[in-house]
Amino acid sequence: MALRAIAGKKTLTLGLVLGPRAAAGASAPRTGSGLRHARGLVTFSLPDLPYDYGALEPAISGEIMKLHHQKHHQTYITNFNKALEQLEEAMAKGDSSKVAHLQSAIKFNGGGHINHSIFWKNLKPLNEGGGEPPHSTLGWAIDTDFGSLDALVQKMNAEGAALQGSGWVWLALDKEMKKLKVETTANQDPLVTKGANLVPLLGIDVWEHAYYLQYKNARPEYLKNIWKIMNWKYASEVYEKEIA
Amino acid sequence: MGFHLLSPSYCCGYQPSPPISHGLLRFRPVTGIPKPSPKGQLHQSRRASKVLAYYGITTPPYKLDALEPYMSQRTLELHWGKHHRDYVDSLNKQLVKSPLYGHTMEELIKVTYNNGNPLPEFNNAAQVWNHDFFWESMQSGGGKLPQGGVLQQIEKDFDSYSNFRDTFVESAMALFGSGWVWLVLRTEEKKLSVVRTSNAICPLVWGDIPIIALDMWEHAYYLDYKDDREKYINTFMDNLVSWHAATVRMLRAEAFVNLGEPKIPVA
Numbered sequence: 290m291a292l293r294a295i296a297g298k299k300t301l302t303l304g305l306v307l308g309p310r311a312a313a314g315a316s317a318p319r320t321g322s323g324l325r326h327a328r329g330l331v332t333f334s335l336p337d338l339p340y341d342y343g344a345l346e347p348a349i350s351g352e353i354m355k356l357h358h359q360k361h362h363q364t365y366i367t368n369f370n371k372a373l374e375q376l377e378e379a380m381a382k383g384d385s386s387k388v389a390h391l392q393s394a395i396k397f398n399g400g401g402h403i404n405h406s407i408f409w410k411n412l413k414p415l416n417e418g419g420g421e422p423p424h425s426t427l428g429w430a431i432d433t434d435f436g437s438l439d440a441l442v443q444k445m446n447a448e449g450a451a452l453q454g455s456g457w458v459w460l461a462l463d464k465e466m467k468k469l470k471v472e473t474t475a476n477q478d479p480l481v482t483k484g485a486n487l488v489p490l491l492g493i494d495v496w497e498h499a500y501y502l503q504y505k506n507a508r509p510e511y512l513k514n515i516w517k518i519m520n521w522k523y524a525s526e527v528y529e530k531e532i533a
Numbered sequence: 534m535g536f537h538l539l540s541p542s543y544c545c546g547y548q549p550s551p552p553i554s555h556g557l558l559r560f561r562p563v564t565g566i567p568k569p570s571p572k573g574q575l576h577q578s579r580r581a582s583k584v585l586a587y588y589g590i591t592t593p594p595y596k597l598d599a600l601e602p603y604m605s606q607r608t609l610e611l612h613w614g615k616h617h618r619d620y621v622d623s624l625n626k627q628l629v630k631s632p633l634y635g636h637t638m639e640e641l642i643k644v645t646y647n648n649g650n651p652l653p654e655f656n657n658a659a660q661v662w663n664h665d666f667f668w669e670s671m672q673s674g675g676g677k678l679p680q681g682g683v684l685q686q687i688e689k690d691f692d693s694y695s696n697f698r699d700t701f702v703e704s705a706m707a708l709f710g711s712g713w714v715w716l717v718l719r720t721e722e723k724k725l726s727v728v729r730t731s732n733a734i735c736p737l738v739w740g741d742i743p744i745i746a747l748d749m750w751e752h753a754y755y756l757d758y759k760d761d762r763e764k765y766i767n768t769f770m771d772n773l774v775s776w777h778a779a780t781v782r783m784l785r786a787e788a789f790v791n792l793g794e795p796k797i798p799v800a
Contacts, residue, residue: 360760397709453656454711454732455751476710497711497751498760506615506752 330377332370335363336406344414348514350503358409361498365401365477372398400477404457404492411491413520423521427490427528434469444471446512449495460491460524464531488531490524587628588638588661590621593668600673603772608756616752617664624657638662639737646738659733663713663746666735670745672775679776683744683783686792690725698770700727701747705766708749714766716745716779718786723793742786744779 338358343351372394379387413419422438423431435441441460448471449458456475463470465486472483480489493515500511593613598606628634633654636644642662645655678694679687691697697716704727705714712731719726719741728736729749736743747769748754754765 356759364760393709456710497755501752501755502759505611506619 330374332373333366333402335359335366336409338409340412340414340417344417345412345419345518348415348518349412349500353498353500353502356502357405357494357499362402362405365398365405368394369398369402396479396482397477400479400482403479404477404494407489407492408494410523411493411520412515412518413522415518418522419518419520420516421521423525425525426532427521427525430469430528441469441471442516445493446509448473449493449512450509452495455496458493458495459487459489461487462490462528462531464488467532488527490527491519491521587625587634588621590618590661591665591668593671595673600671600773603757603768604671605757608753611756612748612753613664613668617661620657620660620664624654624661627654627657638665642735642737646734656733659735659738662737663733663735664748666743667713667746667748669778670747670775671769671773672777675775676770676772677776679779681780683776683780686725686783697725697727701770702763702766704729705747705749706763711750714747714749715743718742718744718783718790720790723790742782742789744782744786745774747774 335358338354341351342354342358345351345354372391376388376391376395379385379391422428428438431438431441435444445458445460452458452473452475454475456473456478457480459472459474459480461470461472461480461483462468463484463486469490470487472480472487474480474483480487480492493512495508495512500508504511593609597609597613600609631654633641633644633652638658638661641658642655645652645658647655678684684694687694687697691700701714701716708714708729708731710731712729713735714727714729715736717726717728717736718724721740725744726741728741730736735746747766749762754762758765758768
């Protein structure tokens with residue numbers, strides 16, 4: 290009884306935070322944030338890729354895309370949902386040590402879901418405009434903040450290659466300072482862990498699962514090739530929306 | 534982990550040593566070199582040209598296809614031939630400009646760990662050591678049960694072998710990101726324990742004694758198992774882990790950690 294009341298309240302709060310779509314329980318196939326309601330708790334589901342698994346070849350093989358999407362991303366979502374369910378129970382029981390204990394699982398799996406959802410949108414097949422350099426506002430901002438697109442690419446590739454272990458390299462917009470930055474995050478830490486004002490424009494997954502089957506240990510090769518399928522249009526859209 | 538001291542006449546441009554197979558004891562004969570002094574201090578005349586110390590890559594104590602079908606030759610070729618070798622080469626490159634030469638590998642790891650604020654050389658040094666330790670933690674025909682003293686100690690500290698095995702597997706599955714899972718002998722608590730570490734960190738930095746290691750970086754298993762970590766971990770426990778190596782390491786560890794009265798059978 291009490292649980293349902295709490296769950297109801299939580300849905301309301303979540304609804305306010307996430308917007309009317311979430312509160313109405315709509316699942317979102319198009320932009321693929323994949324929300325679903327069960328017993329009042331929001332559960333997440335795997336968003337569809339906006340292209341076929343093989344569409345990003347030869348930069349990223351279809352085998353990798355399939356595994357990356359269907360296995361890795363799905364696992365993050367499954368475990369994220371599980372952790373959130375356990376969090377709800379712990380909160381209902383007032384078990385603060387369990388609540389604190391669950392934080393790392395939530396950050397890891399939730400971060401994995403967030404990061405990969407952005408990543409799929411960051412990539413575009415060659416024949417659909419992948420790799421086309423940014424123009425207008427984002428293009429100028431890149432020239433201002435890095436000197437040239439090339440310089441930005443070199444910087445991101447250098448930081449991506451130097452990242453020890455697993456993580457991500459990001460092109461971020463600091464919406465306070467209105468400046469572009471290159472940041473890295475470890476494991477599945479989302480970009481906001483590096484600064485609350487940072488908005489991800491582009492992220493490159495440098496976990497080994499993102500490239501190992503195809504590039505083996507040659508991470509710099511993977512980084513060089515991924516720019517050929519980079520979806521600058523998406524980055525520009527996010528940039529213009531935040532700057533406006 | 535051995536190291537080479539080059540006398541001044543070799544100091545410009547070294548040839549990497551050819552792979553040498555070795556047993557668990559590690560001493561490589563080096564010619565014409567004065568005995569290494571403690572702390573790596575070289576009591577040579579200051580006027581002599583700088584002596585360079587460097588580390589060599591060691592080969593796994595088996596052929597690269599010996600762990601098939603549990604760990605493929607292809608994986609060994611890449612993991613040892615590229616990843617491990619890269620760490621060694623990168624470390625040597627870093628050490629050219631660094632005052633850190635002359636340490637044994639274990640000393641170097643502790644020094645560069647810098648009490649939690651690792652220096653740039655730490656990652657490479659630790660990964661070189663970790664991978665050496667990893668190759669020796671496996672053998673062809675491995676797995677099955679530990680025996681004798683190791684089994685006794687495991688049963689003492691984990692209640693049963695299967696408890697230990699479950700703990701080890703769970704710990705490995707719960708690791709976020711890249712890292713390692715270890716069976717260590719804790720020097721302070723004087724008991725065996727399972728620990729997991731991130732990235733390159735190894736229990737040496739806390740003064741504990743590693744007994745077994747499992748590499749949980751994706752490059753260690755991705756070619757053979759893709760994302761199926763559970764299968765990889767179970768295969769390691771059932772078919773790869775070398776309890777012989779663990780026994781030797783326990784024996785050595787007991788010289789440093791008092792594990793209590795030995796069980797001497799009464800006649």
